[in-house]
Amino acid sequence: MSRTNAHESSVIESFFDDFPQGGNLLIVAHNHPDPDTIASAAALLEIAKILGKAKTTIAYGGVIGRAENANMVKYLKLRLTPIDRVDFKKYDRIAMVDTQPQTGNNDLPAPLVPDLVIDHHPKNKNSSKVKFLDIRLDYGATASILAEYMFQFDLPIGKNLATALLYAIKSETQDLGRETFDVDVDCYRQLFPLANKKLLSKIIHAQVPRSYFARLQQALRNAKLYGNAVITRIKMMEAPDIVPEIADLMLKMEGAAWVLCMGQYNEAIYLSIRTTNTRKDAGKVMKKLVRGKGKGGGHMQIAGGRIPVADMEPWEIQELKDALQIKFLKYIGKEKEVGQDLIAKDAQ
Ligand SMILES: [Mn+2]
Known part of the structure; x- marks a missing residue:
């Protein structure tokens, strides 16, 4: 499953080698966040806690409207901050997941360039300035990139995070049927026993407003x-x-x-x-x-x-x-x- 050479360090390892231990990390999700960007941000927060002892804020723009997504945040107790309340100066590093600088679907102000970008969309021209860039088009979900990292580094994945990652891969690939690669199926299979199926069902079968x-x-x-x-x-x-x-x-x-x-x-x-x-x-x-x-x-x-x-x-x-x-x-x-x-x- 590993795509990185064992002797060569991955983008995320290089990013945390360069990270001031105990520093502040800002993770930017895309606007009107979907499960893929939310779960990816939540996984990166966990990785940052362990590899960088980081204090992390996850920021997003727009609104979480879809009932399934709002339930995902609520039941899995994910903490997200509206990006207009973020004081960017406070952060030592900025990361971005499931989106790229100035693609129009995130609200990171234009003069700021994220230090790390993890995404599965085609590379945007503004991403050339990003120091640590991990873009993989042969992944059905950004959540699979993050899940794979966690498995590779042998990091513990809690029930809520496993559920979030599982739901992200499931919804992004329409139950592993749409734009799905072996790695997505593999991550899904490994996450399944770790996830809380009862919560997953509650998220999927969310009640919707009138x-x-x-x-x-x-x-x-x-x-x-x-x-x-x-x-x-x-x-x-x-x-x-x-x-x-x-x-x-x-x-x-x-x-x-x-x-x-x-x-x-x-x-x-x-x-x-x-x-x-x-x-x-x-x-x-x-x-x-x-x-x-x-x-x-x-x-x-x-x-x-x-x-x-x-x-x-x-x-x-x-x-x-x-x-x-x-x-x-x-x-x-x-x-x-x-x-x-x-x-x-x-x-x-
Ligand atoms: Mn995605």
Whole structure:
């Protein structure tokens, strides 16, 4: 399982060799954090405690909206701090997990460059300045990179952390089915006996607020089929992480190969793409879609993006969404398809 030569020290070891023992470490998770970034941060905190005697803060931007993710934080007693309350000067080192500097999905202020980055997304140009960089595209989850480190170093993994890592790998890879590599399966298998299955079940089967059903209704009502592509919009959102959740749900439709879900939150449009088509890269489609307007990216089958719309009038936002939809259909070769309601109007 080990990918690092036994004689050569890994990125994380080099980082902690250089770390002032007992110092302050800040770990930055991505905005509107998902289980992968949360569990990765929690694992790095444990590693930092042992290898660096570090005092660690985990910071995130945005909100944790999805009920499963909020429950994960609550039940596993993970301590996360909103990044706008962080005094960056207090920290000796900054690490980033499951995201990279200036990718648009984390709120580390631009002049600051993290000392350590651990991620499984394609390398961003701003990451060239990062001293300790550990990017592995052949891992289905960043949590697998961290779990593998913990197994390699023989570090104790408590029940809560094991549950968090297990849930991260499970949700990020859709139960080891989507963009999964041997290492993910291997980590999952090793974490399983260590995890608290009762808590895991409570996280997965979280109760959701009433507003969830309102957003779901909107998404279903607005969903249109263009051949094997589904496009939908959510008008209002309590938190943007419902966009990927709806996108995953839409891909469950028989015959669906592509999904684009869009929704507005505060002053930005959030986008999610899902696909079962492995010949086209969802991350690249997303990059093209938001080019010049916002930021985005992702993997082969899942991608996310964000376009700021702070200075735009409602009609301009509407036009932007229409334009994005046309561009998306063109990129995936469905521009000639005529939209059809997912649920016929008389059945709504
Ligand atoms: Mn991830």
